[in-house]
Amino acid sequence: MKKLTAIFLCFAMALSLAACGNTTSSTNESSTPESSVPPASSEASDTSSTAASQEPASQEETEVEAGNTLVVYFSATGNTEQAATYIADITGGDLFELEPADPYTDEDLNYNNEDSRVSQEYADESLRDVELVSDTVENWDSYDTVFIGYPIWWGIAAWPVDTFVEANDFTGKTVIPFATSASSGLGESGQLLAELAGTGDWQEGMRFRSSVSEGDMQEWLDKVVLPVLNTLPQNLRHCLGEDF
DSSP states (O other): OHHHHHHHHHHHHHHHHHTOOOOOOOOOOOOOHHHHSOOTTOOOBOOOOOOOOOOOOOHHHHHHHHTTEEEEEOOSSSHHHHHHHHHHHHHTOEEEEOOBSSOOOTTTTOTTSTTSHHHHHHHOGGGGOOOBSOOOOTTGGGOSEEEEEEEEETTEEOTHHHHHHHHSOOTTOEEEEEEEOSSOOOTTHHHHHHHHHOOSEEOOOEEEBSSOOHHHHHHHHHHHHHHHHTTSOHHHHGGGOTTO
16 A cells, blocks of 8 residues: 555656646447436446555555545445545545535435436436535645546436536646446546536546445556556656666
C-alpha cells in the first residue's frame, strides 16, 4: 500500500503538470432501457484478478494522499458504495457520498413499474434535477484527482450525480469516472458528465459488474496509473524508487 500511495501521489502531480486534454470513455453497449437500470438488488462491479500484497502506508503518507484524492459516489443499492470504498482504501483518498434530499426507496427504484419514481424521472427529463443533502465538498480546492462513481440508469449515469457535477468547478482536476451496473456498459456516461462539467481533465472510466473485489479494483487502478507514470519525466519517476 505504501508503494501504491506514492505512485498515486506522483500520478496526480504529473497530470497537473502535464495539463492533458480531456479524454472520455466511448465504450458503448446496446441494451433496452430496462436492462440499463439496476434492479433493487443489482447495481454493481467489474473484471477479475487478484491484488498483489502491498506494504501498509504510514499515517503521514496516507494523509498526504487523502489530501489529493477524493472519491465521490452515488449508490442506490450499495454496490457503487462498495466499489468507492475499495478505491478510497487503495488510494488513501477521502470518500464523499451524494445523498438525495428525498432518498430513493425500493419502490422508487422499481424500473419495471412505469409509475415508479425512477421510471417517471427517466420519461420526463425535467424531473431529474435531484436535490442533494450537500453538493459541495469541504476543501474542494485541495483535491487534484477526483473519482466519480454511479450506477448506470438507462445507459447513462444516475442523474443525482448531475447535480454534483453542475455545482462544482473541476478546473485543474483529473476526473476519473467509474460505474456499476447489472448488464450495461459505461457507454457515454463519462463523456456526458464531462460535457456537463465543462471543466477538468476527464479520463476514460470503467464499468464494474456485481461482486467486485478489492483485487479487481487494484488491477484497474494499476492500468489507469502505470501507463501514465511510464511517460513521466525521470525526476518524477525517481520518487517511486529504483524498483519501479
